[in-house]
Amino acid sequence: MSGQEMKTRVEEDVLCSFCGCLCDDLVVEIEGNKVKNVRHACRLGASKLMGHERIRTPMIRKNGKLEEVSYQEAYDRAAQILVNAKRPLLYGWASTVCEAQKKGILLTEMVGGILDSTATVCHGPSILGIEERGLSGATLGQIKNRADLIVFWGCNPAEAHPKHGLRYSTNVCGFFTPEGRKGRKVLVVDVRQTRTAKNADKFIMIATGSDFEVLSALRMFVAGKGEFVPEKVGGVPKEELFEAADMMKAAKFGAFFFGLGITHSRGRSKNVGNALALIAELNAHTKFVVMPMRGHYNVAGIGQVAAWETGFPMSIDFSRGTAYFNPGETAACDVLSREDTDAVMVVASDPASNFPRGIVENLAKVPVIQIDPYENPTTLLAEVVIPSAIAGVECEGTAYRMDGLALRMKKLVNSPHPSDEGVLNGIIESVKKLRGTEAEAKAPNEASA
Ligand code: SF4
Incomplete structure (x- = not known):
């Protein structure tokens, strides 16, 4: 490693991308391309910024075993699953940035699926x-x-x-x-x-x-x-x-x-x-x-982005060709408990740990695509696993604090992985390719403009 790479620098006023407080007074010491020390954070926040064991490469399950593949192969397989599904569920979104959430809504509309956030099981x-x-x-x-x-x-x-x-x-x-x-x-x-x-x-x-x-x-x-x-x-x-x-x-x-x-x-x-x-x-x-008291750092953000893109804050069903919202019918747990979805994409979340057991059993019956920096119990069910950069550490982005204030998170170090937004762009391109169209997909509000 060169002397330049090992240079230590200090970043001030860093945001913590763990909980809904989005504390913006952290001081982070970076050596080379690694976070070495975090000051002013609580233990939860410091542990997130210091990082721990990651998913290293994209993987696809073959003969029951997850095997390493390229990002493009993973995007293509994810797109195939979503396009072949009648009513895919795209779930999670609370621990990623607004830019990725917006792409997620676009992708859900393209594949005629249901978009729901972790708010469905919290606030x-x-x-x-x-x-x-x-x-x-x-x-x-x-x-x-x-x-x-x-x-x-x-x-x-x-x-x-x-x-x-x-x-x-x-x-x-x-x-x-x-x-x-x-x-x-x-x-x-x-x-x-x-x-x-x-x-x-x-x-x-x-x-x-x-x-x-x-x-x-x-x-x-x-x-x-x-x-x-x-x-x-x-x-x-x-x-x-x-x-x-x-x-x-x-x-x-x-x-x-x-x-x-x-x-x-x-x-x-x-x-x-x-x-x-x-x-x-x-x-x-x-x-x-x-x-x-919002939990995940940007669970307030997915509510905002979904509301300005579709008119509804969560549990949005695009399978009728237009946005439809009826929690009790269109929430993630509702469709999974009725076995009314035939593929699930999980972004920055872990439903296998948080959903009731019967619902997790139904989740295990359908192909699951996981986009996340970290391995978690949902990885065990996943057919496609795509690692991404950690927002607020390895890529920048916008998040909403629990009081509805939008704050900008910095990139502190480089990542070998694309951002969630980059991964979603890759899947969107593969969906377009599969459908034989290169036409620009339009976000719901752009389409009506
Ligand atoms: S985990 Fe929450 S309370 Fe702790 S530093 Fe991060 S944002 Fe603040």
Whole structure:
């Protein structure tokens, strides 16, 4: 290795492409073409940027074994699977950049498939709730600078978003909140005492599946109709809920963060709707904002890109020749559980680890194409495996933070692999070749322009 290649440089203000916080204050030391050290990241983010064992070459399964092939062979085989399928599912998209997501939507439309994101198994109900009720939103910067009460409901940022408190919510010092944690109150509602709950000023442990009732009781207190609330709701004494409602009304600026504890317990999108209604009603007394705690770093991005390209945020079916959206019918788990898809392409995701067992069994019955930098349990089911560069480390791109702010991620080092966008372009070209047309495919919004 030459002296030039081994030169050490330091990149500042680097974005972390792990969770929805998209922390943008990382300092990365690079030696030659390798990340040597990451400062200011939590352990999750540092581990992603430092990198670990990768898929090294494209592979196609032959006689039950994955065999190394060229990128072109992998693109051609992937295109063949997608073109031959009647209703392919193109799933994942939360851990890649908006540029790749846009190509994914174009490819799905070309092959008449269904596009769905990991939101379908995390904050999909939030999206439906927000569509019904609207959202009293804010940026994380506003919350940092103004919030004197932070509510975490059904989420555990101390473990899932470790820098959330330090950078945006509980512990950070802001313009109107110079005392940081001392000047703020923290209220946690959950079904168990998490690490986040241990650091709260007030923790309310509710019975599993009782979020809707507890939210309704709080709404009654906020509306001044506490006399109609029963003595206990969701296993919580009435007085405790009264105190929590009082705490919320007394805040100058409250921020309500919610997680999968609400979206995936009984009630799902209706729980979210009830939480949004509570926040809207609190705004009759004080300023209150609400935000879903998005998990993957660009899961918010696929919702944005899909919405501006097709009009719908997820679970979009192009098999009728036009975009059609009906979660419950067109979501990834719906079509897989009905065995209503005959090929699956997985991009930057691992459904074999995250989907219910019966659905994974159905996934194993159809040809699977995987595009990912890393091997994971989905690789074991895949017929075609295509490694890609890591966005935010080996290629640049745009991602949306959990508050809907679009941020640009840098390329830090070179990669031997193409970006997700490059891989998708390769497959799109192979699809065109297979269909005997070189005509430029148009994105949905371009087609109608
Ligand atoms: S909190 Fe999330 S975005 Fe921030 S450094 Fe940790 S993993 Fe990365």
